[in-house]
Amino acid sequence: MTIPCRFIVNGSAVSGSFPPMRRLLDVLRGECGLTATKEGCGEGECGSCAVLLDDTLVNSCLVPIADVNGREVTTLEGLPKDDPLFAAFAATGGTQCGICTPGMIMAARALLNDCLRPDLSQTREALSGNLCRCTGYGGIYAAIRTASGQGE
Amino acid sequence: MYTSMHNDSRFGTTPLKDAPLRKDGMEKVRGTARYVADITYPGMLHAVTARTRLPGGTIASITFDDHVPWSEYVVVTARDIPGINAVKMIETDQPVLVETHYRHAGEPVVLIAHPDPQALADALAAVHIDERPYAKPPVFAIEEALRADTRRIAADNVYRDYLMEKGSVMDAEKESCQVFEAEYHTGAQEHLYIEPQGMMARMEGGILTVEGSLQCPYYVHAALMYATGLPEERVRVLQCATGGAFGGKEEYPSHIACHAALVTMKAGGRPVALIYGRGEDMAVTPKRHPSRSRVRLGASRDGRLRFIDIDFVIDGGAYLTLSPVVLSRGVIHAAGPYRCDNVRVRARAVATNHPPFGAFRGFGAPQSIFALEAALDELARMLEMEPDVLRRRNVLAPGDISPAGQRIEGPLDMQRVIGQALEACDYHAKVEAYRQWNAQKGAIRKGIGLATFYHGAGFTGNGELALRSRAGLRVGADGLVEILTSTTEMGQGMQTTLSGIVAEALRIPYEGVAVARPDTRDVPNSGPTVASRTCMVVGAILARAADDLIARLRADAALPSVYGYGEFRDACARLHAAGGVTTIIADYRHPAGNEWDESVFQGSPYASFAWACYVAEVEVDAVTGETRIVDFTAVQEVGRVVHATVAAGQIEGGVVQGIGYALFEDVRFGADGQMANNRITNYIIPTSADIPPIRVLFLESRHGAGPGGAAGIGELPMDGPAPAIINAINAALGTEIRHVPAMPEHILAAMDRRSA
Ligand code: FES
Ligand code: FES
Numbered sequence: 001m002t003i004p005c006r007f008i009v010n011g012s013a014v015s016g017s018f019p020p021m022r023r024l025l026d027v028l029r030g031e032c033g034l035t036a037t038k039e040g041c042g043e044g045e046c047g048s049c050a051v052l053l054d055d056t057l058v059n060s061c062l063v064p065i066a067d068v069n070g071r072e073v074t075t076l077e078g079l080p081k082d083d084p085l086f087a088a089f090a091a092t093g094g095t096q097c098g099i100c101t102p103g104m105i106m107a108a109r110a111l112l113n114d115c116l117r118p119d120l121s122q123t124r125e126a127l128s129g130n131l132c133r134c135t136g137y138g139g140i141y142a143a144i145r146t147a148s149g150q151g152e
Numbered sequence: 153m154y155t156s157m158h159n160d161s162r163f164g165t166t167p168l169k170d171a172p173l174r175k176d177g178m179e180k181v182r183g184t185a186r187y188v189a190d191i192t193y194p195g196m197l198h199a200v201t202a203r204t205r206l207p208g209g210t211i212a213s214i215t216f217d218d219h220v221p222w223s224e225y226v227v228v229t230a231r232d233i234p235g236i237n238a239v240k241m242i243e244t245d246q247p248v249l250v251e252t253h254y255r256h257a258g259e260p261v262v263l264i265a266h267p268d269p270q271a272l273a274d275a276l277a278a279v280h281i282d283e284r285p286y287a288k289p290p291v292f293a294i295e296e297a298l299r300a301d302t303r304r305i306a307a308d309n310v311y312r313d314y315l316m317e318k319g320s321v322m323d324a325e326k327e328s329c330q331v332f333e334a335e336y337h338t339g340a341q342e343h344l345y346i347e348p349q350g351m352m353a354r355m356e357g358g359i360l361t362v363e364g365s366l367q368c369p370y371y372v373h374a375a376l377m378y379a380t381g382l383p384e385e386r387v388r389v390l391q392c393a394t395g396g397a398f399g400g401k402e403e404y405p406s407h408i409a410c411h412a413a414l415v416t417m418k419a420g421g422r423p424v425a426l427i428y429g430r431g432e433d434m435a436v437t438p439k440r441h442p443s444r445s446r447v448r449l450g451a452s453r454d455g456r457l458r459f460i461d462i463d464f465v466i467d468g469g470a471y472l473t474l475s476p477v478v479l480s481r482g483v484i485h486a487a488g489p490y491r492c493d494n495v496r497v498r499a500r501a502v503a504t505n506h507p508p509f510g511a512f513r514g515f516g517a518p519q520s521i522f523a524l525e526a527a528l529d530e531l532a533r534m535l536e537m538e539p540d541v542l543r544r545r546n547v548l549a550p551g552d553i554s555p556a557g558q559r560i561e562g563p564l565d566m567q568r569v570i571g572q573a574l575e576a577c578d579y580h581a582k583v584e585a586y587r588q589w590n591a592q593k594g595a596i597r598k599g600i601g602l603a604t605f606y607h608g609a610g611f612t613g614n615g616e617l618a619l620r621s622r623a624g625l626r627v628g629a630d631g632l633v634e635i636l637t638s639t640t641e642m643g644q645g646m647q648t649t650l651s652g653i654v655a656e657a658l659r660i661p662y663e664g665v666a667v668a669r670p671d672t673r674d675v676p677n678s679g680p681t682v683a684s685r686t687c688m689v690v691g692a693i694l695a696r697a698a699d700d701l702i703a704r705l706r707a708d709a710a711l712p713s714v715y716g717y718g719e720f721r722d723a724c725a726r727l728h729a730a731g732g733v734t735t736i737i738a739d740y741r742h743p744a745g746n747e748w749d750e751s752v753f754q755g756s757p758y759a760s761f762a763w764a765c766y767v768a769e770v771e772v773d774a775v776t777g778e779t780r781i782v783d784f785t786a787v788q789e790v791g792r793v794v795h796a797t798v799a800a801g802q803i804e805g806g807v808v809q810g811i812g813y814a815l816f817e818d819v820r821f822g823a824d825g826q827m828a829n830n831r832i833t834n835y836i837i838p839t840s841a842d843i844p845p846i847r848v849l850f851l852e853s854r855h856g857a858g859p860g861g862a863a864g865i866g867e868l869p870m871d872g873p874a875p876a877i878i879n880a881i882n883a884a885l886g887t888e889i890r891h892v893p894a895m896p897e898h899i900l901a902a903m904d905r906r907s908a
Contacts, residue, residue, distance in 0.1 A: 035190040036183020038395070040346040041430045045832035048346055076183040090177030093801040097643025098180030099347040099395025105181065127840040131832070133346050133396050134643045136804030137840045139797070 005069045009034070010078025020066035024058075025049045027065050028075060036076040036102040040131070047130030050103035051075045057110040059129070076102040085109060088147040093139025100132045108144050117148050171796045172662040175647035176393075185393035188350040188364045193423035196352075197226060199265040199415050200272045201426075202279045203436070207290035207505040207825040208255045208305070208470070209283050214262060217278035225275055226419045228263040233414060235381030239406055240374050245306075246471040246508070248379050248410045255305055255470035256507050257824035258436040260407070265415045265424055290505035292825055294444050294465050297502040305503035311468050312476045312501045316483050316753035318555060319494035321450075324459035329450040332531040336447060336523035337891035338874070340467075340819035341440035341812075342827065343512055344837050347395020348433040349404060353412035355421030356388075360413055363390040366405035367397045368680035369638045373672045375406035376413055391670040397642040398809070399511035402682055403474055404437045434830035438510025439819060441466040441478055441501075445486070445523030449531050450494075455542045459494040460487045460555065464520050468501040469508035474515070475501040480612045480750075481683075482516025484757045485871070487555035488524045489566065489606040490546040495555040497753075506825045511682060513809065514870035517607055522892060525603040525875030529882060539879065540579065543604045544570055557754035564789050564855040566763050570604060573765035573787040576847055582769065583883075590884065595775050599884025602767045603875035608758025609856070609864030610685040613748035616740060616759075622676040623693045624737035625654065625701050626668070629728040631721030633658060633701075635667045636735070637678040639690050644866055645798030646686050652795050653691045653859045657698035660717050676737055684864025687794060688760065689740065691859045697738035704736065743857055759857035762865050764788040766807075766872030769844075770880040774903065777896030779815055779881060781844040786872065788849070791856025791863040799865060803848045806869025812838045813870070814877040818893050 002017040009032055018027065025042075028034045028051070037060060040048035044062040051060045052074040060073075079085070085105050088094065095101040104127065111118055111126035118126065123144050124137075132140065142152050179185040204211070214229065216222060230237055230251035237251065238244035247254070250261045264275050288303035296302050297309040325331075351364035360382055366372055369389045376387045389409070394401060412426040428437075448461040464486055468475035483499040497520075532542040547570070548554060550562035574580065579600060586598040610616050623637040635654055641647045651665040658665075668675055678690050705711035708730065711723035727734055748755035769783040786803055793799045816836040822828035829835045854861025874892045882889055887902035 029190075035186075038187070038347070039189065040348070041832045043430070043831065043833065046346055086178075086181045089181045090173055091797075093797045093804075095174070095177060095180045096645065096801055096805065097345070097347070097394065097396040098176065098185050099187065099345075101180050102183040124840045129839075131344075131346060131837060131839060133344055133398070133809070133837065134805045135801055136806075136808035136846065137843060138804045138846060139801055140840075 003066060005065055007068045007070060008072040010074060018065045020064060022065045023061055024063040024065055024068055024073070025060040028060060034075050034077050038099055038102060040099065047107060048100050048103040050106040050130065052106060052110060055113065057107055076105055079109060083109065084147040085143065088143040092142035092146055092152060093135060094143030096134035100130060104130050104132065104140055108147070111144070112148055117150055118144065172652065174645060174798065175651055175667060176641055187347055187395055188352055188392040189427050191352055191363070191392065193354065195267070196423035196425055197265040197267055197415065197419060198269040198272060199263055199412060199424050199426040200276050201260045201411065202262040202264065202276055202281060204250060204254050204259045204261060204281065204283060205257055205824065206283045206285050207257050209285045210252050211250060211254070211261065212282040212284050215280045220275050220278045224266060226265040226415055228414045228418050229261070232418055233379060234417070235379045238378065239410065240378040241403055241406070241473055242476055243472045246473065248407070256505050257826045258507050260411060263411050263415050265419065290825060292504050292506060292821065294467050294502055297504050305470060305505060309503045310500050311472050311503060312479050314479060314483050314499045314753060316495065316497040316556060318557060318754065321459045321461045321494045321496045324450055324494035327458065329452055329458045330535060331448060331450050332527065332534050333448045334527055334530060334890055336445045336526055338443045338519045338522055339893055340442045340509065341512055341817050342434055342819055342835055343398045343400030343439070344835070345396030345398060345400055348428045348430055349401065349408055349437060350425065350427035351405065351408040351412040352423060352425050353409065353416040354423035355416055359386050359388050361388045362409045362413055363392050364405060364409065365394045365401055366391055367401045367640055367642060367682065369640065369670045369672050370677045371403065371680060372406050372409045375410055379410040380413055380417065389672045391640045394640060394642040398513045399515060399682065400437060401642070402511045402680060404510070430832065431830050434835065435826050436507055438473065438508050440512035441468065441475070441509040441516070441519065443519035445520060447523050447527040449527055451531060451535060453535065455535055455537050455545045457490055457492040457546045460492050462486050462497045464497060464499040466501050466516065466519065467504050467506060467509060469504055469506040471508045473508040474511050477612065478511060478516040482520040483753060484556050484608065484612065485517035486520035486524060488521065489548045489604065489763065491548055491552050492546070492555060506821065513806065514607065514867040517867065518813065518870045518874060521605050521871045522874045525605065526878050526890060529601065529879040530888065540570065540574060540602060547604055556757050558756045561855065564763060564853045566604070569763055569787055569789050569851055570765045572849060572851065573602065573767050573785050576787065576849060577767050577769065577783060577785040579767060586884065595773060597772045597774050597884040598770070599772065599880040600767060600769045601876050601879025601883050602765060603872045603879065604765045605871045606761040606763045607684065607868040607871055608761050609688045610759055611683055613750055613757050616689060617742050619679040619740065621679040621689065621693060621740040622737050623678040623690055623697065624676055624735055625694065625697045626733060626735045627701065627724050628733045629725050631664065631724035633665045635665065635694060636675045637690055638670050638672070638675050639678050639686050640670050640681045642681065644802060645795065646681070648798050649687050649794050650691060650694060654694050654698055657695040657859070658702065658720070660720050664717065684866040684868070686864070687862050688856060688858030688864045691862065692857065693738050693740055695859045697736050700736045700738060704734065760791065760855065760863040762788055762790045762863045762868045764868055764872055766876045768873065768876040768880045770877060770884060772881055772884050772899065774885065777899035779899065781811060781877065784844045785847045786869060787851065788865070788868060789851040789853060790865045791858065791861045792852045792854055793850050794862055799850065800848050802866055803869045804846050807846055807873050808838050808843055810870050810873025811843060811877065814874040814892050815894060818895055
């Protein structure tokens with residue numbers, strides 16, 4: 001069984017027929033060809049598939065496509081090219097293997113959208129759903145401080 | 153020379169202002185780096201694996217339910233293997249696909265592929281492997297494996313039995329000394345790289361082409377030739393962006409590559425993706441070897457070590473895989489960086505019915521170092537000495553001979569490393585303050601603990617000689633210098649580090665150097681990407697290639713003796729005009745005087761070591777047994793920091809993995825011997841909410857064998873956190889915790905034992 005769905009991804013309209021339980025993650029990576037969003041676990045535990053759904057951070061591996069109907073999705077590819085998070089993550093040691101990085105940057109963007117200059121405990125809290133096995137998180141905190149104009 | 157990279161209360165590291173941007177940084181932050189799961193080919197198939205369920209046995213038959221339209225599927229079994237049915241590693245004891253006999257649950261038996269990934273689950277359920285158990289029960293524990301009457305998995309259930317001996321422990325025991333004796337255990341640890349393993353195989357113009365998530369392209373290449381019977385020139389291996397590895401993608405990618413290759417060969421060359429889900433990855437791929445150490449230490453009353461006597465055993469699992477190299481590194485690090493005339497370390501890797509254990513950052517050293525460093529704290533308590541004083545009294549200095557018989561060369565100064573670490577965290581004041589605090593007997597107890605250790609860089613012993621690594625540089629008309637190496641980027645910053653080394657050697661800007669994609673058709677074999685060998689060993693080969701390139705440009709293209717970047721590029725253009733693209737390949741050269749006798753484990757096991765002192769501060773809830781690490785200090789003497797941000801990232805990331813090893817990461821085995829908690833939900837790694845401020849400081853005495861005096865650092869930070877944390881907990885509670893991970897229930901049990 002499929003159902004019709006219409007939604008916006010990174011500013012462009014997408015419409016099609018999907019099995020209602022098909023994961024948003026698969027639609028983004030498959031039909032939309034947006035592979036920045038990664039699959040680390042498929043069960044909502046690692047955050048590497050994080051995207052914004054109407055400005056809220058969600059794990060796209062847990063979102064059935066039926067729930068996206070009429071809504072707006074932003075992936076890493078949809079952030080403004082000059083988002084300061086990009087340069088900051090690249091410079092401060094915020095990325096190593098890079099597999100967690102798109103999800104981390106989405107989590108960081110959601111945080112900065114709510115709070116211009118987050119302190120350390122707000123940052124830690126905001127990232128606690130995103131696992132990184134490489135950096136030990138220190139470089140990621142430094143990236144968020146840099147991107148929010150708080151120095152390194 | 154001393155680089156301070158304080159972060160104090162701010163977390164993270166302040167990168168040096170002149171550290172150039174990571175080579176792979178932009179593609180990773182923009183999400184354009186191509187990982188294996190991001191690749192698609194028209195008409196590609198998706199494959200899955202049917203596996204054994206019993207912990208060893210025989211396969212009587214395989215049947216396929218006929219409600220599945222099997223003609224739409226590609227089905228591969230052991231009978232489809234054109235070459236030899238074994239995965240080529242150190243030995244060839246492990247089948248690519250089980251035909252009859254097998255040793256553990258989770259061994260691959262049948263591969264099924266279909267263009268629609270949704271069509272795989274039903275088909276997998278329709279494959280029935282009729283398994284018969286062996287008469288004797290499976291063996292999962294080290295002591296069971298060693299008993300004579302249990303199931304035999306390998307000869308005597310012992311893969312390797314090593315002895316490192318110096319002086320005579322027996323004679324030393326005759327002298328009067330204080331003896332401390334205890335047994336220590338470490339658990340398995342899952343790598344949990346965030347990208348699960350995966351491979352893509354296809355035939356392209358008659359060439360078997362395999363690309364994927366891997367550390368060692370030439371290991372995969374050799375395994376493919378062996379299993380497919382194809383000649384060297386018809387097998388090509390490429391690395392994709394690799395989402396973390398830590399040793400976990402050293403050997404298992406060869407299995408997945410062989411599987412994907414067999415499917416594509418049976419499917420007429422169609423591309424085949426074999427990508428593991430998280431649960432499968434955690435259940436079947438190797439983990440850190442569990443270990444058991446019996447430690448006996450003899451010391452004079454004033455704390456001088458008279459003898460170190462250790463019996464070290466690791467669980468190798470059901471096949472040999474990489475256990476010999478894990479074991480030998482464990483042996484050499486077991487007696488630590490200490491001066492002691494009488495040392496005996498007996499070490500065995502035993503066979504059990506667990507899936508094989510494998511390489512994980514530090515391989516073998518974190519296990520044996522944990523035991524020794526925890527025992528030293530207990531010895532200090534017995535001698536009524538402070539743990540730092542005991543270590544300072546025994547730690548190696550230039551001119552001393554290490555337990556493996558290696559003469560320590562200056563200018564490094566381990567006393568200074570310890571001094572820096574204690575000063576950075578205000579150690580002595582805290583020891584005193586925590587003693588007073590704990591005397592109040594409140595619910596929260598505080599402790600501070602340390603570990604001192606070193607970690608050898610490069611392959612152990614004669615390993616580098618046997619590898620005979622080669623790496624090179626390529627330059628065309630535009631003067632861009634490309635590094636040719638099979639060493640892979642997996643996040644550790646190898647592209648950045650090696651580019652920096654080459655740019656420095658050529659005296660050109662960092663931007664003028666790039667790293668070619670690891671592709672066995674294009675790059676020479678510079679050995680596997682393991683053992684902290686990239687910077688020191690491959691870096692040194694590349695620095696020599698750079699010298700050769702300069703000589704060539706001088707001889708054939710009139711490069712002036714003093715030159716700027718413009719002149720360098722002009723010379724490259726002239727070289728190109730005369731002879732086309734130039735490739736310079738250099739070979740490994742063994743440091744003079746570095747002899748090693750594997751039969752007695754004496755000689756120079758490593759060209760250089762990184763040295764460190766780590767200090768952990770903890771708060772333990774005496775009611776719940778929960779531990780919070782409140783502060784962590786990591787001071788290391790690494791010879792030279794090649795790239796500040798990359799080096800700091802290696803240390804911080806390794807420390808956090810070590811924190812997980814010490815406190816959270818508890819691999820539970822089911823009755824079948826496989827990991828039972830094979831989900832991120834129930835196997836807990838540190839999140840950003842769990843970690844303390846980490847202070848990372850480097851000392852740079854230029855003592856290393858790598859470019860500019862660098863030693864390798866990738867594995868070092870894995871060694872120190874577990875013993876430092878356990879020592880801090882034991883100091884806080886007065887307990888004798890002797891294993892990791894120390895979960896709350898273990899801590900409460902240890903408190904009960906103490907009160908009893
Ligand atoms: S893949 Fe979605 S949370 Fe891990
Ligand atoms: S950079 Fe590798 S998991 Fe975060």
